[in-house]
Amino acid sequence: MIRMAPRFRLYRDRHKPFYYSLIIFSILALTTYIYLTFNITKLTEEKFVSYSYQDLDSETQHTFYKGCLDIKSYLNDASYRKSNASFVMLARNQELDDVLSTLCDIESHFNQWYHYPYVFLNDEPFTEEFKQRVRQNVTGSVQFGTLKELEWEFPNEVRETIEFTERIKDQADRGVMYGDLESYHKMCRFYSGLFYKHPLVRAYDWYWRIEPDVKFFCDITYDPFFEMERNGKEYGFTVVLQELYWSVPGLFRATRSYIRNNKIKLGSLWKLFAGSFEYAQTNDKYLEKTVLDEKLLKEKLEEKIKIDRLLQKTQKDDVDLNNKDDIGGLNHLINRAQSKVPIFDDKIDNEVFNLCHFWSNFEIAKRTVFDNPIYDEYFKHLEASGGFWKERWGDAPVHSLGLALTLDIEQIHYFRDIGYQHSTIVHCPKNAPQELQLPYIAGYDKFSKKDSKYYDPPFNVGSGCRCECPSRHLDIEDTSYPCMDFWLELAHGIEENTNFGDGEYFPYVDLDQREEEMKNEFYSNV
Template identity: 35%
Template structure:
């Protein structure tokens, strides 16, 4: 992995503003459409209130079509002094590659729709998953940055964030951060693990053979337990995805065709890639960031410490459900605060 020196800081963009701590080369990224203007503005309004109004990290919004004035105006109105850029996704990154049989892909969508598989019939959803898996970090508007924070329309941030997550990642050699984990629908990725194992066999030098995090997703490498980090929230190193190892992994998956012939999501793809390439210590659980997307949420576990900073209940969050994989993460890699609350919440 290409690591970023701790003293790599962002240039000063506004001489009249001084953030609480020096900014690193971080950016907040949102993939959105013009119809998402209201939801996007709500998300950014909350993030500005909880964090970025004090730090003023730049925003990059990406769309496969040009953003209209309504979208731009609504987002700029959230904070007229915010540094916002609106980018167009290259057609080559949001279209079928030459090796994909589009008739076969259409038949797969039809079959999955009839089987009532979530997003099974959605063509645009597949392009979105492929784009987030292997292209967003290549956009020219992100070239100058080392870290990104992925935000989506219509998400909620429940807690004041007093520490800069980007600087925390940099100073502690963290390359991927999450708040929520859960299991994937197996019907959406029937051959993803088989394809991953083929990549591992063909490219052993790319895989971290010792002290990796892969045992969180597979005990013996024979099967995938479906656990993944929910990628609608990510804070990570752009250098992780730009690495030769991950680029090779994505290219292998892309040529296999599962983004279109099945319905591979970027969440399991990112999660498998991160756990194969990183040490557990390079993956961080952002307990201090209260977050919600479509009713699936995380609220800080050590609730007393956040009593005056959060508007959520730490004893009622997705981490404590049977669908969460976060308890398994801490069983493997340790965190006493999580184990303590789990015992309070759900005694055996």
């Protein structure tokens, strides 16, 4: 299985005592915020445990711009061109207040300068009040669309069965989050494979998905659509985290069957979501199935070397039961005879789903990452399996696995500089150094903002522009284990135990060669 790379694990583990001491001191003194503000440089020099206090950029994965840009100069640059893009929001009439809250944030932090249009979708017609209030609060054009019954409802041959009702009830009985809400199942299905087919969405090359009642905390002074296109990126995220297992127990199996049946050549993004069991290359079938990481490699090879030596001495009738190595070899032989090859219930095609996924309530993406034959057929395959109602497959893990069918890691962008909150999950970056901050200039009087003294303090490796983060928030960067670790390993090209060529995993370690090395060391010490 993939493990966190040493350089990042070191930062997390080495400073745990310091971290806990700091928390205790801060609670006693009631000065957590002040302490962090005035000791920020010291924490950086010591490589503080939290990812949110580190510079995570790599050569291929880095923030487009740190801090603020002069928007007027950016817009007037001869190389700049506005993209064929829009915001997309699925909303209900009764969510108007939450919709307006989101629009206030996205307009004041970005769209008041760039005026991108909006597409609003609903399973029933929007009211005139909804349309009027939305138009009054945005600076771009607005289109309102109503979903057809086939886009929103499950097919009749499914919807009218007793099994459909019973499966939904069963998820409620088992406590699957949102599993008892038909509307949630419909929403996940719609966003998984139908939203990009809507004519209003299909009119654009790029989209930025937003939701009712989300928060944005930093100014975005560049055009994300333009920068994505210019830098060869096709999908952007702000949060990567793990899904609840019991909402998607059959999703990975259905995905692997689609890959196998259609001989899909996977993109390297697949490594972010699937752990490979193909760690070691060897002719020894027992070791091939039991050696899954470096720790087991050393343990199992040491066992094998001692067993082989014991058997050699047995043939020569030279076994000495007073010799600790001979006794050790005998014990290893007995243990191996009694041991069983480990069974992994969720292992499929020698892989397991690690449950990591991009949180799709924020997406900035090229429409064709989904609107293409491979993803279209993938959605049809999932639909036929019934997982959108038999289980509670969310559009986020479906999107993530679906993206990995075609994209490489280099085509993904982490919008680390965009502060974002949905529900209780928060990502809010540290502000870039003071010299990279610029005075706020509103595009419209109604967007005038607080004095700069209310902005968060600058940080030497920060990336944000004029961020105002929630007080004492716990950033998802620091709690999304192990997904953030996996992302950083791939971003920095330091995966520990998996190679990936021509869309397939291949073993990382030549076990026979490692055995020879360990055997030479072992015999030199005997």
